[in-house]
Amino acid sequence: MxxxxxxxxxxxxxxxxxxxxxxxxxxxxxxxxxxxxxxxxxxxxxxxxxxxxxxxxxxxxxxxxxxxxxxxxxxxxxxxxxxxxxxxxxxxxxxxxxxxxxxxQEQAQSERESLLIALGFARDFFVKNLQTPEGKSIGLSYFKERGFGPSIIEKFDLGYALDGWDNLLKAAIEAGYQEDVLLKAGLVLQSEKDPNRKYDRFRNRVTFTIHNISGKPIGFGARILTKDKNQPKYINSPETAVYHKSDVLYGMYQAKKAIRDKDNCYLVEGYTDVVSLHLSGIENVVASSGTSLTDGQIKLIKRFTDQVTVLYDGDSAGIKASLRGIDLLLEGGLNVKAVVFPEGEDPDSYSRKVGSQAFQEYLEKNSRDFIGFKIGLYKDEIEKDPIRRAEVIREVVQSIGKIPDPIIRSVYAKEASGLLEIEEEVLHAELNKILLKGQKDSFQKPPEGPDEFTPFEEFMPAQEKETSFSEILRLQEREMIRLLVNYGFEKLEGQELHLCQYLLDETEDLEFETPVYSKILKMYRYQLAQNLIPSTDYFLSVQDQEIKTEVIDLISPRHEVSTHWEKTHQIIIGRENDDLTLTGYKSILRLKRKFVRKMMEEAKQKIKNAESEKLDDTQVTELQEIYFTLKKVQIDIDRELGIVIG
Missing domain, CATH: 3.90.580.10 (Zinc finger, CHC2-type domain)
Structure with missing residues (x-):
């Protein structure tokens, strides 16, 4: 419904x-x-x-x-x-x-919404399985051993997938779900040998529900509890229309408020690490679910904080292998710290071993910024081997070069200089080489976003040759609509005439070529015919998303003039609505100039193609007269606008 x-x-x-x-x-x-x-x-x-x-x-x-x-x-x-x-x-x-x-209409739900509903059913099914005899003896027993009580099980939607080929499949079909939806949601698999045979993806495993940022189930991780060498320890949901692994962090839904409040995000590796830290009173924690960090996951953290603390298991070889994650975090504009647990311990085991209070104290005492942490990892190597020492220095400088903030880069360079016992100037020289190379590479890339259009920019003839007439016309049509939407309701100085009436009367015979501006103009004319002047709210309430997006763009200035200019420094900045009569008049002239230029170009092309189109002398003469008449009109408009053409 x-x-x-x-x-x-x-x-x-x-x-x-x-x-x-x-x-x-x-x-x-x-x-x-x-x-x-x-x-x-x-x-x-x-x-x-x-x-x-x-x-x-x-x-x-x-x-x-x-x-x-x-x-x-x-x-x-x-x-x-x-x-x-x-x-x-x-x-x-x-x-x-x-x-x-x-x-x-009920059947016309989008695929995405159908998948979310099916995944919600699966979540409820797995959770309820913990109350079955099998679920209690296996799944619930495992969670209790870990110290996971009813409240934490409910908080994370922990569950159990029954041992059997199609328990979930049968329950879902009985509840009215279609097989193809369950397949697309990654909940069931299709047999390669027999396409008609389908079976559950998750069987005889405890399940960890993966939520999106608003708390809806989008996937699952499942851990096997038996020692079967032929089965992986964990299996996860595949990529679907609602689950993109590279953009998701386990526990973010439960952690986002705490991350914002604490202004720090603890980053761990596994599902149980996240749940255990919550039991220890630490809620600002997320997991990469055993995969390498991605740009999408880093951007997700940055939505809530600029501070991240990476928690590493007590395994130096594993830490060195995963150091690239720190460079990615730095490159993403995050301030990075790290904590290493004692040999053989991970966040889950250590929190259960020492208790909540001691665990929190350990994190506070052992948190180190990434420079001290990275250099400390290689301390023994650099003391014994000068060549390795030089390599580590370059690796550290590479990491510092990832930091976008120049002040923070400078602070870390100074710290690294002291820890590595090397002149700061040498570090800065190497750092500058890296930065210059990065800048050179970035210049070769296309710009990130579209160039901003300055509404009152005048296009000189040389520029007009480089820019297509259709694009120039689109920009001027945009400017006309921008004035209508922002100031159409305002009256012209000393008159009873509104700006919108003046603009529309003067452009009554012009047909806009850009579809979205043509639609907005027709809507505006229709409202005016009903003796109503449409406000921005009117356009923002329509169902046409293209119109809504365009109107928002038209009423959203990128830059604002500071109030201090006038109040503090007595610098008066003129605004376009100070004299709407002049603003409207010039906008009409610019728009008409573009239409005139377009008609001139069309006439010129017809003259050039006269022979191929078999035009006689009379027709060519008429076209020449049209061209020079239009040229005279353009010169008159240019004179009014103050455009000087050599």
Missing amino acids: GISKITADKVKERMDIEEVISDYVPLKKKGQNLWACCPFHGEKTPSFSVAPAKQIYKCFGCGKAGDPIQFIMDIEGIGFQEAIRHLAGKYGIEVEEDETRTPE
């Missing part, structure tokens, strides 16, 4: 964009808006803007834009209905179902 319009309206009235987005990224106030590094693409300088007054967000790097509902749809990868349910749960709004939906 769908969600009723009443529920959707209640959510829209209650939702606050700052509260919604703050659950995913830390926002910092700058001017009238809030800013953050975009959660949708990697960046080191914040270009993600949130406007609380307008209840919209806009990224000037990747172009993502929308309202709180669209943000949840984008960040969670879910549909409109699921986004409304998510926000209703956040604000404690009771969800009313829409009884008017047809059976066909």
Whole structure:
């Protein structure tokens, strides 16, 4: 069933964009808006803007834009209905179902939503299995040995997959789930020998539910409890439409609030490490689930904190093999510390061995920044071997070079100089070589995001030759729509005429070529015909996502003029709405100039192709007259705009 319009309206009235987005990224106030590094693409300088007054967000790097509902749809990868349910749960709004939906509409759920529902069923099935005789004797017994009580089992949705080929499959089909959905969710497998035979992926194992950031089950990890050499210790859900391993960290849903509150994230390797640390009172912990760190996982941590502490098992060989993870964290703009446990211990075993209080004290006392940690690993080697010493110095400098902040780089270079007993100037020289090489490589890459368009930029003839007429026209059509959306309701100085009436009257005979601007213009004209001047809220409430995204882009300025310029320094900055009559007049002239230039180009092409198109002398003469008439009009417009052409 769908969600009723009443529920959707209640959510829209209650939702606050700052509260919604703050659950995913830390926002910092700058001017009238809030800013953050975009959660949708990697960046080191914040270009993600949130406007609380307008209840919209806009990224000037990747172009993502929308309202709180669209943000949840984008960040969670879910549909409109699921986004409304998510926000209703956040604000404690009771969800009313829409009884008017047809059976066909019920079947038209997206694949993603179907998978999430099936995975939720599997989670409940595994959890309930702990209360069966088999589940109690095997699964629950294992969890009790680990010290996992009812509350922690419930918190992490721990469960048990029964021993048998198709226990989950039979239960799911009986509950109305289709086999192809269970296959796509990674819950069942298809026999290679017999395509008609399907069986459970998880059998005779304890299960660890993997949640997305909002708490929905998206996959499972499962540990075998018998000593079967033919079976892997752990098996995990495969990549699906809802589960991308490279973007997920186990325990992030349970840890995100604590990570933000503590401003630190502990990073461990396994599922049980995460659960054990929660038992020790440490909730700001996530796991990479035994895989190498990815950019997606690092960006996920950075949404909530810039500080990460990596917890390593007491195995020096294993630590050295996994040091690349530290460089990735540094490159991602995180401040990295590390803790190593005694030989033969891991976070899970050591926390159970020494108890909660002693474990927390151990973490505090043994936490070292990555420079001291990395140099300490190779202490014995560099004391005995000068060549190895030089290699370690280069490795340390390579790591320092990954840090994007120049001040932090300098601080670490100074520390490394003291620990390695080498002149700081030598380290900086080597560091500069690395940085210069990195800069050279980055220059060869294409820019990260689209160039920003300056609305009032004048295109000189040489530039017009380099830019297609359709693109120039699109930009000027955009400027016209931008003025309509932002200032259309304002009256011209000393007149009863609104800016929108003036702009639309002057451009009545012009047909916009850019589809989205043409649609917005038609909507604007229609509203005006009803004696209504549409506000930005009107366009943001339409169902057409392309229009909503474009309007958000039009009303979201990337830069704001500081109030201190005028108040403190008495520097007066002119604004485009100070004289809307002049602003509107010039915008109309620019738009008409582009149309004139386009018609001139069309006439010129026809003259050039006169022979191939078999035009007679009279027709060619007419085209020449049209061209020179248009040229005269352009010169008049140029004179008005102050454009000088040699």
